Amino acid sequence: AISAQIQRSQSTQSPEPNSLTATQSIQPVLRSDYQPPAYWIDNVELDFDLDPRETLVTARISVRRNAQQSSSTLDLAGENLKLQSVAVDGKRLEQTQYQLRDGGMTLLDLPESCVIETKVLVSPVTNKSLSGLYQTSGNFCTQCEAVGFRRITYFLDRPDVMTTYRVTIRADKQTCPVMLSNGNRISQRDLDDGRHEVVWEDPFPKPSYLFALVAGNLKCHRGTFTTRDCRNVALEIWVEPQNIDKCEHALVSLQKSMKWDEDVFGLQYDLDIYMIVAVNDFNMGAMENKGLNVFNSKYVLALPDTATDEDYMLIEAVIAHEYFHNWTGNRVTCRDWFQLTLKEGLTVFRDQQFTADQTSAAVKRIDDVSGLRAGQFVEDSGPMAHPIRPESYISMDNFYTATVYRKGAEIIRMYHTILGAEGFRRGMDLYFQRHDNSAVTCDDFRAAMADANNVNFDLFDRWYSQAGTPELTVSEAWDAAKGEYALTMTQSYPPLPGGNPGTEGRKPVPLPVRVGLLDAESGEEIEQHGGVVMLQTESETYTFGGLTAKPIASVLRGFSAPVRLRMQRSNQDLAFLMAHDTDSFNRWDAGQTLATKLLLDAATGVKNGEKLKLSQEFSDAFGRVLSDDSVDEAFKALALTLPRESVLGQEMDVIDPDSLHTARQFYRTRLAETFQSELTALYKNLAADGAYKNDQKSINRRRLKNVVLAYLSALETPESVSLVADQFNQADNMTDKQAALSLLANLDVPARDEALTAFYKKYQSDPLVIDKWFAVQAVSSRADTIEQVKQLTTHPDFSVDNPNRVRSLIGAFTQNQVRFHQADGAGYKLLADYVLKIESANPQLAARLVAAFNSYRRFDETRQTQMQNELKRIAEHPGLCKDVHEIVQRALH
Ligand code: ARG
Numbered sequence: 058a059i060s061a062q063i064q065r066s067q068s069t070q071s072p073e074p075n076s077l078t079a080t081q082s083i084q085p086v087l088r089s090d091y092q093p094p095a096y097w098i099d100n101v102e103l104d105f106d107l108d109p110r111e112t113l114v115t116a117r118i119s120v121r122r123n124a125q126q127s128s129s130t131l132d133l134a135g136e137n138l139k140l141q142s143v144a145v146d147g148k149r150l151e152q153t154q155y156q157l158r159d160g161g162m163t164l165l166d167l168p169e170s171c172v173i174e175t176k177v178l179v180s181p182v183t184n185k186s187l188s189g190l191y192q193t194s195g196n197f198c199t200q201c202e203a204v205g206f207r208r209i210t211y212f213l214d215r216p217d218v219m220t221t222y223r224v225t226i227r228a229d230k231q232t233c234p235v236m237l238s239n240g241n242r243i244s245q246r247d248l249d250d251g252r253h254e255v256v257w258e259d260p261f262p263k264p265s266y267l268f269a270l271v272a273g274n275l276k277c278h279r280g281t282f283t284t285r286d287c288r289n290v291a292l293e294i295w296v297e298p299q300n301i302d303k304c305e306h307a308l309v310s311l312q313k314s315m316k317w318d319e320d321v322f323g324l325q326y327d328l329d330i331y332m333i334v335a336v337n338d339f340n341m342g343a344m345e346n347k348g349l350n351v352f353n354s355k356y357v358l359a360l361p362d363t364a365t366d367e368d369y370m371l372i373e374a375v376i377a378h379e380y381f382h383n384w385t386g387n388r389v390t391c392r393d394w395f396q397l398t399l400k401e402g403l404t405v406f407r408d409q410q411f412t413a414d415q416t417s418a419a420v421k422r423i424d425d426v427s428g429l430r431a432g433q434f435v436e437d438s439g440p441m442a443h444p445i446r447p448e449s450y451i452s453m454d455n456f457y458t459a460t461v462y463r464k465g466a467e468i469i470r471m472y473h474t475i476l477g478a479e480g481f482r483r484g485m486d487l488y489f490q491r492h493d494n495s496a497v498t499c500d501d502f503r504a505a506m507a508d509a510n511n512v513n514f515d516l517f518d519r520w521y522s523q524a525g526t527p528e529l530t531v532s533e534a535w536d537a538a539k540g541e542y543a544l545t546m547t548q549s550y551p552p553l554p555g556g557n558p559g560t561e562g563r564k565p566v567p568l569p570v571r572v573g574l575l576d577a578e579s580g581e582e583i584e585q586h587g588g589v590v591m592l593q594t595e596s597e598t599y600t601f602g603g604l605t606a607k608p609i610a611s612v613l614r615g616f617s618a619p620v621r622l623r624m625q626r627s628n629q630d631l632a633f634l635m636a637h638d639t640d641s642f643n644r645w646d647a648g649q650t651l652a653t654k655l656l657l658d659a660a661t662g663v664k665n666g667e668k669l670k671l672s673q674e675f676s677d678a679f680g681r682v683l684s685d686d687s688v689d690e691a692f693k694a695l696a697l698t699l700p701r702e703s704v705l706g707q708e709m710d711v712i713d714p715d716s717l718h719t720a721r722q723f724y725r726t727r728l729a730e731t732f733q734s735e736l737t738a739l740y741k742n743l744a745a746d747g748a749y750k751n752d753q754k755s756i757n758r759r760r761l762k763n764v765v766l767a768y769l770s771a772l773e774t775p776e777s778v779s780l781v782a783d784q785f786n787q788a789d790n791m792t793d794k795q796a797a798l799s800l801l802a803n804l805d806v807p808a809r810d811e812a813l814t815a816f817y818k819k820y821q822s823d824p825l826v827i828d829k830w831f832a833v834q835a836v837s838s839r840a841d842t843i844e845q846v847k848q849l850t851t852h853p854d855f856s857v858d859n860p861n862r863v864r865s866l867i868g869a870f871t872q873n874q875v876r877f878h879q880a881d882g883a884g885y886k887l888l889a890d891y892v893l894k895i896e897s898a899n900p901q902l903a904a905r906l907v908a909a910f911n912s913y914r915r916f917d918e919t920r921q922t923q924m925q926n927e928l929k930r931i932a933e934h935p936g937l938c939k940d941v942h943e944i945v946q947r948a949l950h
């Protein structure tokens with residue numbers, strides 16, 4: 058029916074827009090090249106005639122020349138579009154009046170203002186890149202950030218062009234009973250050919266990346282929210298019919314987020330309706346489209362039997378994150394994509410604060426810093442190191458990174474630390490006052506924070522332009538005669554692999570360092586000396602007077618700046634801080650520092666063939682934590698957990714995954730043996746909680762229980778195995794079940810296969826749970842893991858088209874330090890094969906996976922060569938997509 062309406066097809070662009078055909082440019086986009094657009098858009102009308110293979114998109118764009126520019130030429134971006142016609146002010150253009158080129162169309166001799174109408178065909182069902190308009194589980198859905206809108210229609214697809222949208226959707230009423238877009242639904246009617254039509258209008262001007270359309274067979278879980286100004290907002294969570302009973306947690310999370318943003322930032326929601334749609338095929342977590350968020354179903358759907366406590370927490374955090382974008386991202390957006398951290402760093406900081414307020418601030422901080430160290434620190438020391446505001450990119454999708462998000466949030470946190478909550482709020486208020494409804498830069502944000510508080514944040518600019526993690530070296534001096542204690546702090550940047558923008562001439566950054574002094578006798582806080590010192594230069598000495606004895610310093614409390622802290626400390630001092638620090642983060646961190654020292658020594662011991670021995674100091678400290686009843690269970694769970702292998706590896710000159718794994722396993726087993734009776738008693742106590750409850754106390758107790766169970770399972774005795782198997786069999790919730798299953802997955806016992814089989818049978822029809830089933834096998838430390846993973850790629854439930862499934866098997870496997878880095882290189886080959894298998898269909902996902910090779914220079918020569926060879930094999934692949942091309946080129950550089 059659609060094709061019949063079209064008179065003639067003028068041109069077809071390359072069917073593989075992401076691949077590097079000879080004509081296609083791999084020139085990077087540079088931050089310094091920013092130019093305002095030649096034209097602005099006053100409004101746009103979009104018509105969609107939805108069809109799986111041939112969706113007709115008609116766009117009427119009212120454009121007006123930018124007064125600062127005099128050009129009558131307009132470049133519109135467009136990719137993978139079949140152009141049917143183009144007209145200006147109702148007059149169809151001849152082929153001489155426009156030029157089609159790779160990546161878009163150029164219109165010549167345009168008047169000062171006019172209406173451009175284009176008609177294009179797109180094919181949602183064959184779009185496996187999950188960017189633009191695509192089909193997922195038979196429904197239509199869009200993803201436009203960063204540059205997906207150009208895969209829907211020709212447009213000024215850049216965030217500084219904000220406009221209002223009116224969207225008409227027509228589709229078959231049977232297969233698409235529900236048709237959604239941004240803003241308010243203003244009309245709906247049946248058409249005569251079994252199709253129906255709906256019109257949506259969004260009153261707020263927005264950039265194209267916030268456009269969304271969803272259509273299909275969906276059911277709605279409804280709620281409401283009343284704003285502080287007493288406006289009623291309809292809340293709608295749209296899911297596939299079979300998931301309708303899994304939405305309540307998401308709804309409550311949304312209501313909590315809306316309330317929190319009013320309470321903490323005075324920010325109210327601005328439309329009468331807020332919709333969230335859950336889809337199964339999605340490249341990332343979720344997307345903050347105005348009034349119509351699209352979510353990976355993983356961050357919406359939850360019941361106690363299918364989602365873990367961690368899943369519940371992540372759902373709440375991601376719902377909050379996307380909701381908070383309504384102000385930090387949508388009302389005030391980014392001028393260009395280099396400014397991404399303007400919205401992402403800020404919104405991550407906001408969602409972190411929200412979660413801290415809902416749960417425990419200390420535990421949340423520890424979780425976030427562990428994540429930063431395991432992910433962002435690695436990125437920031439390798440070939441992809443970039444400033445939070447990058448200088449160049451080939452594919453913008455490659456810059457949705459831990460650095461832009463998580464380090465970006467740390468930079469925002471430093472303003473908050475320096476200004477306090479009230480000063481930060483003043484800065485936010487001024488930011489919105491100045492920039493509501495506009496597209497701005499990181500400099501504008503920094504200026505608002507500074508101006509609202511009459512402070513100078515000029516030096517903060519360096520945090521935006523320099524790559525790499527600074528090192529903060531701290532040394533202490535005690536002058537007994539004067540009663541003075543001094544801390545000398547020095548900052549520096551370790552070198553980065555060559556060719557990184559932001560590496561040359563890096564200067565000292567402003568570092569707020571929260572410090573406290575503890576009385577070495579009593580362990581009490583010396584109150585008058587607590588606070589934040591600002592290190593703004595390379596090196597500074599801070600002296601604390603009026604002391605009668607040498608204190609014990611607690612430095613970088615709350616992880617007040619994103620640096621690697623280097624401070625020589627005795628094991629006794631670390632044990633002292635573990636026992637007495639009033640700052641929970643540093644209390645935990647002292648234990649991690651001690652464990653890191655000892656585990657690295659043990660790893661060296663393994664390498665030298667020495668007989669390992671559990672350190673008495675560590676064992677004593679571990680025992681004290683175990684029996685300390687003054688801390689909550691979640692904190693205790695964290696304090697009893699040894700640093701991850703990926704974090705330990707960063708501290709080695711040459712990462713040796715095998716001896717690290719052996720050393721860590723040795724410690725786990727020896728600690729379990731030493732404290733067997735205490736651990737068993739604690740487990741029994743925690744396991745006696747009875748039926749599942751989801752209050753914070755119960756969640757904390759489950760967290761601790763499963764850490765304790767992990768120690769007990771390391772004993773690998775028949776009793777410990779049946780303890781784990783019993784928990785697996787009797788669990789009435791996914792947290793306990795998955796915890797037990799992942800422990801069993803490491804073992805070589807019949808209970809392992811029994812559990813895996815039972816789990817699969819029970820949850821076969823629930824893809825999110827089956828993702829867990831794949832993942833526990835992929836992260837198993839068993840020697841046959843690579844074989845198992847290969848086998849699983851042929852499992853009928855494995856699919857290369859579903860990003861969650863690929864991540865749960867291949868992605869999880871790359872996190873398996875000991876097996877991915879197996880000495881024979883088989884893990885590397887497996888990854889490279891998969892990257893090549895999916896790169897042309899889904900470049901974004903392939904680029905994420907291939908980044909697992911980025912740390913190859915940190916390994917021994919054999920592994921380096923193996924990884925380098927795989928990278929070269931990928932680089933030489935004919936027609937390699939530009940996303941993967943960018944990552945491997947930077948790695949090989
Ligand atoms: N803006 C989304 C968020 O809330 C993420 C979009 C990611 N886009 C991408 N192309 N990777 O964080």
Ligand code: ZN
Pocket residue numbers: 378382400401404
């Ligand atoms: Zn975001």
